Amino acid sequence: MIRWTELVVFLILFLLVTVLGFVAVRWQRGGDLNHLDEWGLGGRKFGAWVTWFLVGGDLYTAYTFVAVPALMFGAGALGFFALPYTVVLYPIVFLPVLRLWSVSRVHGYVTPADFVRGRYGSSLLAFIVAITGIVATMPYIALQLVGLEAVLRTMGLNGSGIAGHLPLLVAFVILALYTYQSGLRAPALIAFVKDILIYLVILVAVIYLPAKLGGWSVIFGAASDKLAQPSPTTGKPAGSILLTGTNQLQYITLALGSALALFLYPHSLTGVLASRGRDVLKRNMMALPAYSLLLGLLALLGYVAIAAGAKPITNAATGRPDTNTIIPVLFGDQFSGWFAGIAFAAVGIGALVPAAIMSIAAANLWTRNIYKEYLHRAASPQQEARQARLASLVVKAGAVAFVLFVDPQFSIDLQLIGGVIILQTLPAVAVALYTRWLHRWALVAGWVVGMAYGMYLLYLIPNPAANRAHFGGSALAFDKLTVFGWHPFAGSQVQIYVGFVALVVNLVIAVVVSAVLHALKVTPGPDVTAGADYHADEGSERVKPVADVPVG
């Protein structure tokens, strides 16, 4: 049954952002769009407001808005890690992001891998960083689609087979076309609509729903009761509204690890590099926590859903109830038709903005660090821009294929792994902003070992509730921690975030191997960056002109 009111409101808003996506090509028009600085970074001149909406729209994705309350719904207090994660995030990245912006502006870098290439003179290390970024981003785009489709199906566009995917395909072809045409300006402009809708919906939800359901004490009471009930599959309680002895460390390391990982994702850096200057970024580091407040409130909607008795929709592909549908279901049940339509549009448009930015970021990585590096070294800026536009289409087609032909659970697993693998680029990207002491070959070695060990630990984690023996989550019990078969913490059920463990291993290897290589006097490779590059601001003589055409 199609919910017409919701659908009409949704379509009107979708039409609005489609128009915005196409007219964005004329917005803040500067140079020629046939240059990556213009197509891929919006001319590198976004001010504080645009950057706030763009980065906010980029980091706080539809999937985040769906998955965080779902985790609260299923596991309780652990899901609230999203709040400390986004509080510690900005103080941690404040200084390194400024350095990265400056050095990228001076040398015309478009991707984090470009910086690594310049800093270490190693195309292999740059390739590793680029591939890691692309692999971590792809499932993330697919998940945005999963979020969009969940909303479309909730509104009654719930056909079976390919016909059921048709609305998603239409939405995505439109997105692909305006991203191809307008580049980063399209999501930047749409982000205004997306964020305003999200703020509106969440604020109404956290004020209206608790009042309707009898207040926060009723909600927390209901959540506490439900989470304490033993699970039918494991016989243990699903969670609790406070942290337990075993998951406190997981809460801390998940928050810290996620904060360290977020600005290593290529799409986050795309938003950063598109800004005009250091002052714009600094002001954003102060203002972006407004979204953290929002995310914390949103997380609580997971408990509201428990109190409201919302039932997750059973996923036809896996045959299990999909807790990620809990927020759309809650909105559909509790709001009147037209406001539910706005809420669905907020989630749907909230999927389009990050999907566009992520595909642009992945396309930039492909073009700069694989195509130009290995396939067509003499590529002109025009050829680069053309290649990136085509790559953005390929990336999106790949994400659609993921949704059409692969179990959605696989995307969720990959996204989970994505955080673990993107963290492995921290030594090569973030540490390198401060020191070149870590040797380029040591960074390669650290990446290989950290990645392999992280994957192995993820493989060891079971999920009894979902009846899976491997890749069941990112919380590793110390009991399972193994070093060549030796279990240093056998018997301990205390949990820790796998990404954190793998990062520590990566760093230890990088430091030890660096010390050895320095002792052996192995050449560290050329560094084209200079100290003052890391402080260059807009207007400096050092910065490269935007959309610069190389001479000769």
Next chain:
Amino acid sequence: MADRARTGLRWSWWNLLLLVPLLMLVTPWFNSADPVVWGMPFFYWSQFLWVPVGVICVAIVYIKTKGDGVPTPDADPRVDDLDEGAASRRAGR
């Protein structure tokens, strides 16, 4: 001083304020239900209070390190001395 220009590292004591929000990762401090405010356990509402703490710390660092980028400090000759790269580059023009 030459080393400083080479690595491009600068330091402000105000930067230490950026470590303060990390204190919210000490979960045992707030992992309790009491005191309850508006029906919300301490665990939840106390963590919301850390959002303004983070904003204030970043804001102070922002205000105190304003204009740390080049070219703004170029106007200050003392900083020029520190920043050999920028000075020699300008001399070359």
